[in-house]
Amino acid sequence: xxxxxxxxxxxxxxxxxxxxxxxxxxxxxxxxxxxxxxxxxxxxxxxxxxxxxxxxxxxxxxxxxxxxxxxxxxxxxxxxxxxxxxxxxxxxxxxxxxxxxxxxxxxxxxxxxxxxxxxxxxxxxxxxxxxxxxxxxxxxxxxxxxxxxxxxxxxxxxxxxxxxxxxxxxxxxxxxxxxxxxxxxxxxxxxxxxxxxxxxxxxxxxxxxxxxxxxxxxxxxxxxxxxxxxxxxxxxxxxxxxxxxxxxxxxxxxxxxxxxxxxxxxxxxxxxxxxxxxxxxxxxxxxxxxxxxxxxxxxxxxxxxxxxxxxxxxxxxxxxxxxxxxxxxx
Amino acid sequence: xxxxxxxxxxxxxxxxxxxxxxxxxxxxxxxxxxxxxxxxxxxxxxxxxxxxxxxxxxxxxxxxxxxxxxxxxxxxxxxxxxxxxxxxxxxxxxxxxxxxxxxxxxxxxxxxxxxxxxxxxxxxxxxxxxxxxxxxxxxxxxxxxxxxxxxxxxxxxxxxxxxxxxxxxxxxxxxxxxxxxxxxxxxxxxxxxxxxxxxxxxxxxxxxxxxxxxxxxxxxxxxxxxxxxxxxxxxxxxxxxxxxxxxxxxxxxxxxxxxxxxxxxxxxxxxxxxxxxxxxxxxxxxxxxxxxxxxxxxxxxxxxxxxxxxxxxxxxxxxxxxxxxxxxxxxx
Amino acid sequence: xxxxxxxxxxxxxxxxxxxxxxxxxxxxxxxxxxxxxxxxxxxxxxxxxxxxxxxxxxxxxxxxxxxxxxxxxxxxxxxxxxxxxxxxxxxxxxxxxxxxxxxxxxxxxxxxxxxxxxxxxxxxxxxxxxxxxxxxxxxxxxxxxxxxxxxxxxxxxxxxxxxxxxxxxxxxxxxxxxxxxxxxxxxxxxxxxxxxxxxxxxxxxxxxxxxxxxxxxxxxxxxxxxxxxxxxxxxxxxxxxxxxxxxxxxxxxxxxxxxxxxxxxxxxxxxxxxxxxxxxxxxxxxxxxxxxxxxxxxxxxxxxxxxxxxxxxxxxxxxxxxx
Numbered sequence: 001x002x003x004x005x006x007x008x009x010x011x012x013x014x015x016x017x018x019x020x021x022x023x024x025x026x027x028x029x030x031x032x033x034x035x036x037x038x039x040x041x042x043x044x045x046x047x048x049x050x051x052x053x054x055x056x057x058x059x060x061x062x063x064x065x066x067x068x069x070x071x072x073x074x075x076x077x078x079x080x081x082x083x084x085x086x087x088x089x090x091x092x093x094x095x096x097x098x099x100x101x102x103x104x105x106x107x108x109x110x111x112x113x114x115x116x117x118x119x120x121x122x123x124x125x126x127x128x129x130x131x132x133x134x135x136x137x138x139x140x141x142x143x144x145x146x147x148x149x150x151x152x153x154x155x156x157x158x159x160x161x162x163x164x165x166x167x168x169x170x171x172x173x174x175x176x177x178x179x180x181x182x183x184x185x186x187x188x189x190x191x192x193x194x195x196x197x198x199x200x201x202x203x204x205x206x207x208x209x210x211x212x213x214x215x216x217x218x219x220x221x222x223x224x225x226x227x228x229x230x231x232x233x234x235x236x237x238x239x240x241x242x243x244x245x246x247x248x249x250x251x252x253x254x255x256x257x258x259x260x261x262x263x264x265x266x267x268x269x270x271x272x273x274x275x276x277x278x279x280x281x282x283x284x285x286x287x288x289x290x291x292x293x294x295x296x297x298x299x300x301x302x303x304x305x306x307x308x309x310x311x312x313x314x315x316x317x318x319x320x321x322x323x324x325x326x327x328x329x330x
Numbered sequence: 331x332x333x334x335x336x337x338x339x340x341x342x343x344x345x346x347x348x349x350x351x352x353x354x355x356x357x358x359x360x361x362x363x364x365x366x367x368x369x370x371x372x373x374x375x376x377x378x379x380x381x382x383x384x385x386x387x388x389x390x391x392x393x394x395x396x397x398x399x400x401x402x403x404x405x406x407x408x409x410x411x412x413x414x415x416x417x418x419x420x421x422x423x424x425x426x427x428x429x430x431x432x433x434x435x436x437x438x439x440x441x442x443x444x445x446x447x448x449x450x451x452x453x454x455x456x457x458x459x460x461x462x463x464x465x466x467x468x469x470x471x472x473x474x475x476x477x478x479x480x481x482x483x484x485x486x487x488x489x490x491x492x493x494x495x496x497x498x499x500x501x502x503x504x505x506x507x508x509x510x511x512x513x514x515x516x517x518x519x520x521x522x523x524x525x526x527x528x529x530x531x532x533x534x535x536x537x538x539x540x541x542x543x544x545x546x547x548x549x550x551x552x553x554x555x556x557x558x559x560x561x562x563x564x565x566x567x568x569x570x571x572x573x574x575x576x577x578x579x580x581x582x583x584x585x586x587x588x589x590x591x592x593x594x595x596x597x598x599x600x601x602x603x604x605x606x607x608x609x610x611x612x613x614x615x616x617x618x619x620x621x622x623x624x625x626x627x628x629x630x631x632x633x634x635x636x637x638x639x640x641x642x643x644x645x646x647x648x649x650x651x652x653x654x655x656x657x658x659x660x661x662x
Numbered sequence: 663x664x665x666x667x668x669x670x671x672x673x674x675x676x677x678x679x680x681x682x683x684x685x686x687x688x689x690x691x692x693x694x695x696x697x698x699x700x701x702x703x704x705x706x707x708x709x710x711x712x713x714x715x716x717x718x719x720x721x722x723x724x725x726x727x728x729x730x731x732x733x734x735x736x737x738x739x740x741x742x743x744x745x746x747x748x749x750x751x752x753x754x755x756x757x758x759x760x761x762x763x764x765x766x767x768x769x770x771x772x773x774x775x776x777x778x779x780x781x782x783x784x785x786x787x788x789x790x791x792x793x794x795x796x797x798x799x800x801x802x803x804x805x806x807x808x809x810x811x812x813x814x815x816x817x818x819x820x821x822x823x824x825x826x827x828x829x830x831x832x833x834x835x836x837x838x839x840x841x842x843x844x845x846x847x848x849x850x851x852x853x854x855x856x857x858x859x860x861x862x863x864x865x866x867x868x869x870x871x872x873x874x875x876x877x878x879x880x881x882x883x884x885x886x887x888x889x890x891x892x893x894x895x896x897x898x899x900x901x902x903x904x905x906x907x908x909x910x911x912x913x914x915x916x917x918x919x920x921x922x923x924x925x926x927x928x929x930x931x932x933x934x935x936x937x938x939x940x941x942x943x944x945x946x947x948x949x950x951x952x953x954x955x956x957x958x959x960x961x962x963x964x965x966x967x968x969x970x971x972x973x974x975x976x977x978x979x980x981x982x983x984x985x
Contacts, residue, residue, distance in 0.1 A: 052848040065557050098559035110550035115572050117368065125558040132338040134361060140338045142356055143346045153348070154355045158364050165936045166706075176558070181343060195705040196875060197933040197952075200919045204932055212344045222848065225921040229930065252923060266853040267923050268878035272901035276882070278857065279850055284818060 005078060006040035007216045008064070008184055013037040013073035013087075015059055019289065032288040033059045035240035037073075038316065041233075043183070046210060046217035048231035048248065050224055050263075054285055055237040061186045061220045063087075065103045066094065077101065079183060099129060102177040106189040108169035112161040118145075118172055119157045125180045144175040149205060167198035174205065178213065186218045191226060203229060224267055228252060236260050239288040239296045242316055246323035256325040258301050295328070303329050379654045386650020392643035396636070400456035411450065418454040418606050421446045430620065433628055440628040442611065443618035452632055455607045459640060462523050462593055463586035469527025470585040471578040474535040479570045481536070482543035483562065492536065499533035504588075505595050512601040519604050522596070526589045535581045539574055546573045576655040583648030587641045594637045608633040666693040666733075667836055667869050668717075673730035673740075675716045684940045686712040688893040689730070691967065694886075696836070699863055699870040701884030701901075703877050703916070707937050709893040710873045711760065714839045717871075718757055719747045735836070752783045753833045758840040762826040766814040773810030776829045783833050799828040802865075804858050820851035824858070831862070837869045844879060856882055877920060881905060889913045892938050892948040895967060899974035907983065909976035912949050947979065955980045 015034040018027030034056045041047045051057045062068045064075060066086060075086040079100045089097050102125070105111035112121050122144060123137045132140065138157075145153035148171040161169055170190060177185055187206065191199040207230070210217060219230045227234055228248055235245040236259065244257040255261045262281035269276055280302040288296070295301070295308040307328045308314075316326045341347030348356070359367075380386050407413055415423045422445040423437070431441040439448035481489040511517065511525060546552070547570065555565050596602045597609025600617070604610060615621055615629035675687040687709045694700050702710045715721055717732055719739060732739035734754065739747065759765055767775055776799070777792045787795065797807035803824040814822055823843060830838055840859070844852040860883060863870055872883050880887055880901075887904045889897040889912065897910040908914045918931035935952040938944055946963050950956040959979050967977040 052850065067553055067556060095559050098557065103554070103557045105550050105554060107550055111554045113551040113555070113569055113573075116569075124555065124560070126338075128559040128561075128564060135357065136338040138356060138361070139340055139348065139353065140343070142348055142352070143340065143343055146348070147344045147346045152352055152355075154352065157356070158368060167936060173554075176554070178343065195937065196916060196919050197705060198936060200930045200932050201934070203930065209344070224849075225923045228923060228927065229921045249927070262850060264923060266849045268853075268856070268876070268882050269924065270878040270881050270917065270920055270922065271905055272881045272884075273906075279853055281850060284820065284851070285848065 007043040007078050009040040009076040011038055011074045014071045015063055016071045029290055032240045032291055037242055039235055041216055043216055044214050046219055046231040047233045047235060048219040048227035049235050049237060050221060050227050051237035052222060052285060054287060056240040057220045057237050058188060061188050064186050065101055099180050100182050101184045102182040104173050104177045104187040104190045107193055108166045108173060111173050112169055114161050117158045117160060122176045122179055144179050148175045166194050170202055184216045188220045241296055241313060243326045250323055256319055256330045257327050258303055259297055376654050380650055383650040383653055385646045389643040389646030392639055396456050396640055399453045400460060403453035416447045416450045418446060418451040430626055430629055439632050442614055442629060448628055448632060451606055451611055452636060458519055458607060459590050462519055463589045465523040466526040466589040467582035467585040470530040470535055471582045473531030474539045475571055475574050475578045478536045478539035479543045479566050479574060482540045482547055483566050496533055496536050505592055508592055508596055509601060512596055516603050522593060526592060530585050539577055542577050543570055543574055546570050580648055580651050580655050583644045586644045590641050608637050667696045667735060668694040669733040671731040674728045675712055676728050677725035682941050685943055686893055686940060687716060690895045692888055692898055694869050697867045697869055699884050700886045701880035702871060702873045702888050702890060703880045704890035705875055705937055708890040710890050711841055714841055714873060718751055718755060754835055755837045756830040756835045758826055758830045758843050760841045761846060766822060768814050771811055771813055772825050776832050779829055780832050799831055802862060803828045820847055835868060839871045841873045877916060892943055893940055894948060897976045903974050909970055909981040910978045911953050911955055914982055
């Protein structure tokens with residue numbers, strides 16, 4: 001298969017949050033929320049970013065849509081043939097950038113303004129970008145509503161969010177993200193707040209739309225099972241770093257990094273006849289505040305050895321066939 | 331009027347295009363009609379919520395009563411009453427031997443020391459009280475909402491400036507300051523409305539609305555609007571302020587109360603340059619020496635009662651509206 | 663089984679809203695033996711939390727039990743007054759609420775909150791004995807007893823959850839109801855908490871009702887499982903039965919709607935529609951609008967909740983695997 005130029009390429013991405021910042025005082029203590037993250041996503045594919053709370057996955061998502069500004073690093077987006085570094089777009093370029101990258105949020109109850117109609121919400125990107133006039137926008141919004149399964153659109157257009165169910169609201173959020181035909185969509189746990197029976201419908205919808213519209217996804221989730229169904233590639237994050245990355249099925253079937261193994265073994269199995277081994281991990285998750293120059297996973301790792309403590313956090317290396325892991329011992 | 335390559339070709343996204351029937355149903359009603367219909371619908375639900383609370387309805391009834399008598403006055407003056415006798419400011423009844431005359435058939439609330447009909451005065455003042463109250467309230471609401479939203483959204487220096495200004499204003503005693511101002515400038519009703527509006531607008535109300543704006547600012551849909559490409563002003567005026575409006579409306583009610591009451595106080599001290607108001611009626615009674623005289627109750631009680639009732643009415647409406655405004659009602 | 667510690671018999675609970683009467687729990691019946699663990703699984707709005715609050719009679723003002731009995735060791739809770747009910751709460755039945763980590767009072771030390779619960783309901787221990795007991799409880803749930811002296815904000819989410827569980831155990835109840843105790847927690851913390859709860863159950867011999875929307879979690883902790891849909895219990899059986907031989911189509915759909923991390927990658931089944939509005943629930947079987955096997959009788963008559971063999975109950979006109 002010929003190697004395709006990636007649509008999104010993240011290099012050395014860093015985000016540090018200062019602690020104890022006074023009015024005039026500079027902070028000397030930082031939370032390393034995202035620390036030297038690198039990955040790339042080919043066009044039309046999807047990457048799942050998996051991790052627990054505090055892993056930095058949500059922050060990474062927000063950095064990619066520039067809701068937060070990165071402290072360092074590059075985010076290359078290939079748009080219309082040219083490569084743009086999202087991390088350093090000047091103010092004027094932001095609007096054009098917003099046409100290429102969109103986001104679907106986690107909470108369907110919160111991501112829609114309760115005082116605006118569905119039409120207002122979905123047409124907002126069009127209105128803000130100055131695309132088309134009102135009648136054209138109405139028609140485009142209606143087409144999007146049909147696309148996401150809210151048919152007939154005339155019954156939904158002028159409703160308010162509180163009149164819709166959670167699943168329907170999330171469909172509206174998806175419509176809003178896609179209305180300006182972005183190339184890249186960051187989905188931040190779009191199904192975790194939905195009922196199970198509704199969840200599969202949304203997941204199917206997102207898959208279908210990905211195929212149909214050729215959208216590239218970054219799928220953020222804490223749920224490995226969901227990641228399995230939504231992505232072709234998987235990256236596991238821990239305390240701001242990616243510790244394992246590769247083809248989804250490969251990583252899940254054959255995890256290399258001890259953290260990934262622990263995560264996998266912690267997932268409850270919906271079969272009462274099967275016994276599950278306890279995850280091989282000690283201690284509790286901590287905040288990445290001023291981390292020491294050693295492997296971030298050292299104090300919880302069952303394999304921890306001297307080499308892990310004496311050296312810096314291990315680099316993410318290809319351990320064979322595109323399966324990357326950040327560990328000295330595998 | 332499409333914009334070059336940015337026009338929206340139907341059927342472009344995912345190959346979906348609308349069927350003719352559906353498109354026609356959609357385009358049947360122009361947008362502004364739809365929005366009007368939606369507004370009426372939400373007004374009706376809000377009214378239902380409001381009406382459950384008896385005090386709100388009582389307040390509204392009192393306001394309606396005063397509104398009616400305000401409207402009735404010019405009609406009475408035009409058709410029923412002889413303007414020479416019943417004019418609230420320059421009328422005089424030569425038939426009454428003693429002024430002030432007690433209530434009678436000709437003068438249901440008697441006459442004042444200058445021979446003017448008290449009922450006519452009462453009704454005439456009602457309209458100016460309303461106008462004063464509502465103008466002041468509108469100024470307050472506009473200022474407080476805009477300033478509150480901006481201070482909350484931008485934070486930093488802007489926030490500090492407006493909040494310290496609010497602190498200063500809150501520190502000043504309201505009526506006393508008005509008295510000082512009225513001795514420096516000649517205050518008439520419009521000027522008074524503006525002064526009260528500014529005072530309340532930059533003062534406590536701003537702080538309250540700003541704290542509400544702070545809770546709106548961190549909502550996810552604001553992030554979503556930013557990702558959609560909304561500029562700061564777009565977010566402030568299209569997202570934050572609409573979510574503040576219920577609270578602004580609520581505080582408007584309280585401003586009306588404050589305005590009517592302050593005007594009454596200033597008029598009582600004779601510091602306002604107005605021709606007729608309820609406060610002025612009491613002032614007239616006082617300067618003529620009839621203030622504490624129980625035999626001439628009609629000089630004070632009607633005016634005093636009107637002030638109290640109208641102020642209370644707006645306050646009650648405000649309290650009842652709290653139920654409607656309170657996010658507790660948000661449905662999931 | 664031996665005399666069950668809890669028997670719910672035809673329980674029906676409605677609550678009044680501005681828009682009308684919501685039928686939150688409808689003719690629910692099940693029994694729980696001493697020391698047995700049971701799971702109640704279903705989606706939002708299915709009534710599982712409503713059942714829990716009904717059992718403890720912790721209902722809001724606009725809710726009332728319209729019918730049925732709640733037999734707890736021979737006493738019918740449904741018939742008790744509030745004062746009488748108070749004697750049983752926390753001593754015999756206690757509850758760990760949803761997002762319980764937020765139900766700790768931030769201005770009191772955690773140890774003090776637990777001792778308050780114990781003093782209120784038991785009132786027999788001296789101060790020293792109470793502290794001793796709390797230290798034991800903390801160790802039971804995997805917390806360092808020194809943490810007694812700290813405030814809730816100094817605990818992590820998982821630790822707070824354990825503290826709340828310790829509080830629920832403090833009066834040695836016969837039955838604990840846990841409503842989504844691990845939903846807000848990370849998967850590794852959830853794992854250790856689930857293991858602790860299973861151990862606790864074995865050691866203390868108490869019965870447990872575990873409520874969750876996550877069937878995988880329920881599978882790991884429950885011996886028996888009740889599946890709820892739209893206020894009704896649609897299936898009730900031993901865990902293995904539910905998973906390997908589901909009878910009700912909703913149960914089967916729920917199973918296959920959960921993606922799994924291990925094993926072959928299955929196609930996920932899709933359920934069209936949404937759970938019904940309990941203000942105007944559909945007539946007959948409440949699942950019929952979404953059921954691929956629905957026929958006329960499903961739309962008209964409520965199916966009986968009956969035993970399909972070996973204590974496996976279901977309410978369906980077209981049970982899977984034939985009748």
